[in-house]
Amino acid sequence: MRVYIIGAGPGDPKLITVRGAELISSCPVVLYTGSLVPEDVIARARADARVLNSSGMTLDEIVDVLVEARDADLDVARVHTGDPSIFGSTAEQMRRMDELGIAYEIVPGVSSFTAAAAALGKELTLPELSQTVILTRVEGRTAMPERERLSLLGEHRATLALFLSITLLKKVAGELIPSYGEDCPVAVVHKASCRDQQIVTGTLADIHQRVKEANIRSQAIILVGHVLTSTDFANSRLYDPEFSHGFRKSRTKGPTPARRQGTT
Ligand SMILES: C[S@@+](CC[C@H](N)C(=O)[O-])C[C@H]1O[C@@H](n2cnc3c(N)ncnc32)[C@H](O)[C@@H]1O
Numbered sequence: 001m002r003v004y005i006i007g008a009g010p011g012d013p014k015l016i017t018v019r020g021a022e023l024i025s026s027c028p029v030v031l032y033t034g035s036l037v038p039e040d041v042i043a044r045a046r047a048d049a050r051v052l053n054s055s056g057m058t059l060d061e062i063v064d065v066l067v068e069a070r071d072a073d074l075d076v077a078r079v080h081t082g083d084p085s086i087f088g089s090t091a092e093q094m095r096r097m098d099e100l101g102i103a104y105e106i107v108p109g110v111s112s113f114t115a116a117a118a119a120l121g122k123e124l125t126l127p128e129l130s131q132t133v134i135l136t137r138v139e140g141r142t143a144m145p146e147r148e149r150l151s152l153l154g155e156h157r158a159t160l161a162l163f164l165s166i167t168l169l170k171k172v173a174g175e176l177i178p179s180y181g182e183d184c185p186v187a188v189v190h191k192a193s194c195r196d197q198q199i200v201t202g203t204l205a206d207i208h209q210r211v212k213e214a215n216i217r218s219q220a221i222i223l224v225g226h227v228l229t230s231t232d233f234a235n236s237r238l239y240d241p242e243f244s245h246g247f248r249k250s251r252t253k254g255p256t257p258a259r260r261q262g263t264t
Pocket residue numbers: 010011036081082083084085086087088110111112113115116162163164165189190191192193194218219220221
């Protein structure tokens with residue numbers, strides 16, 4: 001018996017891995033986070049599967065389901081939204097399974113922040129502009145470690161992807177304006193990859209008002225950074241004819257200057 005912790009992806013039922021979909025179709029128990037995992041993903045469960053929505057359960061109740069399945073020697077598809085490793089509350093479940101000697105395996109998924117970038121048609125890392133993406137949230141009811149306050153993270157001026165923060169957008173902008181500037185581009189993607197996906201773009205100065213007008217209050221990723229609008233970024237080294245790398249020799253004569261060698 002094994003518990004498969006499966007990333008269901010951001011919403012589109014086709015954005016799940018083949019392995020994740022196969023496991024949902026074959027496991028006799030399917031326990032899914034109903035608040036965000038779409039019904040279409042769970043519709044793959046076999047007709048005789050025990051299908052349970054964990055959104056109204058406590059951790060103890062979730063563990064009870066897993067223990068019952070273990071005692072009956074039944075595999076469990078434990079389905080989480082996006083990728084289970086990002087704000088998934090999976091660690092506390094795995095800790096309990098470790099204590100109980102229940103075997104588990106993680107099947108990764110498409111996170112909502114990459115689905116948001118896809119919806120916008122953007123790359124989040126651009127040469128010389130931003131080579132870092134910070135995945136975070138702003139402090140609300142869940143306290144942030146002091147060293148991870150948004151205003152401190154903002155000092156890096158890296159690309160930011162904020163989860164669980166859409167109702168605190170005014171606070172997000174207030175904390176970021178000192179480092180990114182009022183005109184820094186922001187995009188909010190609500191229900192990325194779903195049929196009713198919505199995109200609102202603006203700047204740190206006006207995004208709060210724009211999102212308020214669009215009436216978006218849940219299930220949204222906030223992306224912040226100049227990568228969202230830049231068009232004059234440098235090309236990467238990867239496709240530069242002057243450079244050699246493990247898979248291609250330089251197209252120009254003479255040795256590639258060592259200083260500029262690289263793959264990206
Ligand atoms: C509990 S976290 C789970 C994140 C998930 N593990 C992931 O990798 O996307 C829930 C937050 O993820 C974001 N989220 C989840 N699905 C989304 C979607 N389809 N579009 C936009 N944001 C989404 C929202 O910020 C939401 O508040």
